Amino acid sequence: EVQLVESGGGLVKPGGSLRLSCVVSGFTFRSYSMNWVRQAPGKGLEWVSFISSDSSDIYYSDSVKGRFTISRDNAKNSLYLQMNSLRAEDTAVYYCARVLGRSGLSVYWGQGTLVTVSS
Amino acid sequence: QSVLTQPPSVSAAPGQKVTISCSGSSSNVEINSVFWYQQLPGTAPKLLIYDNNKRPSGIPDRFSGSKSGTSATLGITGLQTGDEADYYCGTWDNSLSGVVFGGGTKLTVL
Numbered sequence: 001e002v003q004l005v006e007s008g009g010g011l012v013k014p015g016g017s018l019r020l021s022c023v024v025s026g027f028t029f030r031s032y033s034m035n036w037v038r039q040a041p042g043k044g045l046e047w048v049s050f051i052s053s054d055s056s057d058i059y060y061s062d063s064v065k066g067r068f069t070i071s072r073d074n075a076k077n078s079l080y081l082q083m084n085s086l087r088a089e090d091t092a093v094y095y096c097a098r099v100l101g102r103s104g105l106s107v108y109w110g111q112g113t114l115v116t117v118s119s
Numbered sequence: 120q121s122v123l124t125q126p127p128s129v130s131a132a133p134g135q136k137v138t139i140s141c142s143g144s145s146s147n148v149e150i151n152s153v154f155w156y157q158q159l160p161g162t163a164p165k166l167l168i169y170d171n172n173k174r175p176s177g178i179p180d181r182f183s184g185s186k187s188g189t190s191a192t193l194g195i196t197g198l199q200t201g202d203e204a205d206y207y208c209g210t211w212d213n214s215l216s217g218v219v220f221g222g223g224t225k226l227t228v229l
Contacts, residue, residue, distance in 0.1 A: 044207065045156070047209075103211065104218055105154040109165070
């Protein structure tokens, strides 16, 4: 069974940092690209970042470029999102998701972790 | 403002059919696969349709997808109260080098 479990969310002050983790099981992690997608309270889905299976291709949305860094450790079956210079508008549930082939789109999603940026 | 345009809401009676549109452009919908997701309240999105019209294992054939030019459509037949959810389309955008989503459509089964 494919499982993705995010952690690391919480309350942080504006300008602060947070590191999200996503541990996966049930599939060969090193063979798949991954996404981070977020959803602000009561809002729609917003793609955050993409990383290819070998980390050779990385993309960010304009809203997080220069502040967030995606990475992965294939030996630990883990995906990460380092978030710096956090803003109130970064408040959201953050999902990690496994990508289908070369589509860039997500098939399996974790349950999400809530990040709240507030003073 | 989302890159892909969906109607904010649709509604229909149980047993009826509904369609949800997703309008994009030449840099996204027209040239890349469209995915559709269902999100029930308080849960993570669930894949309904991939590669424009393919259903993952376990998704009933009441759900269908199609694409023509810069627009895609999700169809749901035999509506059930359990289908009440938010539905999102998504695809890759070659100009933005990233994933784009529609703003979501809330389905109400009256």
